[in-house]
Amino acid sequence: MVTENTNALPALLPDRHPQHDLFICDVADAALKDVMQHMEHPFYSLSKKPETRVKRYRNGDNWLEITPSVKGLATIYDKDILIYCISQIMAKVKRGEMVSPRVRINSHELLIFTNRGTSGREYLALLDALDRLEGTRIRTNITTGDEEQIDGFGLIDASSIRRKQGLDGRLLWCEVKLSDWVFNAIRNEEVLTLHRDYFRLRKPLERRVYELARKHCGQQKIWRISLAKLLLKTGSQSPEKRFRQMIRLLAANDHLPDYQVDYDEETDVVIFTNRGTMAPALxxxxxxxxxxxxxxxxxxxxxxxxxxxxxxxxxxxxxxxxxxxxxxxxxxxxxxxxxxxxxx
Known part of the structure; x- marks a missing residue:
């Protein structure tokens, strides 16, 4: 009904703070592309509730296993910390400065950068996010000839935190050490530019769909994908019927940055069309x-x-x-x- 649409929340969160260009290391592709070139499974949880079970994905003979910490699997919102760190490193690279996997995070700057509020609750949420990022472990196999190699790695290797006036005080800053896996991806320039409205997307699924469109459609004019395949790539736990409804709503609201989304009912295909808002390809x-x-x-x-x-x-x-x-x-x-x- 019209009244329902009138009372609905705006599709995007308010732009709380000004932001610069954003950079993201496309970790799902950068670290594993030489191992499982067609691996498309997600690393981050789309659930707002803690996911504490081990996730295992298989693509042919190759497999990927993600083990969460006791606080749960790293979420797509926790990924904001990595985006911030990588953006800082990229800024230094462009200035010709030396870089290292250790990044000092000003907590207030991080909250502003990611379009979050600056209440005490937001600072506490950062601590839980660091725990999940540090605790989530990824393991995959690499087959070379008749020999199988098992590699394990994390998203961040370590973190340190400084508070004001003890444990109940405000979080001042923290320092994280990115894992070799992530840092090597940055050094190999496996970096994508994000639209500033990425942090204004309300729903985890919208962020994940944008990431997939940014990766697969990129600078192309159009990218088509079946709804079932898109569901698989997002890692959403929703049944296909519910997922189809969410994609229809995403297409109707037409608020995804950089790409227009259309859903073809007859073929059950999702179509992404480049809005032309990115810097043109060379x-x-x-x-x-x-x-x-x-x-x-x-x-x-x-x-x-x-x-x-x-x-x-x-x-x-x-x-x-x-x-x-x-x-x-x-x-x-x-x-x-x-x-x-x-x-x-």
Missing amino acids: PGGSHVPPLKAETYALARDVAPGWDVYHLEREWRDWIVEAPRDADSAFVGFCRKWFEKRGQP
């Missing part, structure tokens, strides 16, 4: 400015033996968004190229 790197002459000399120093003009072509074909400092970005690319491949 066709063949044509929008990257010419490099300085001294940049090629630096590239030869960090990638000895390689043809720097060949590396430049590789870099321009690979790059997605124009870097703020093209010369530094190219030298960094050459350094990573040599670290991975050595002498030609």
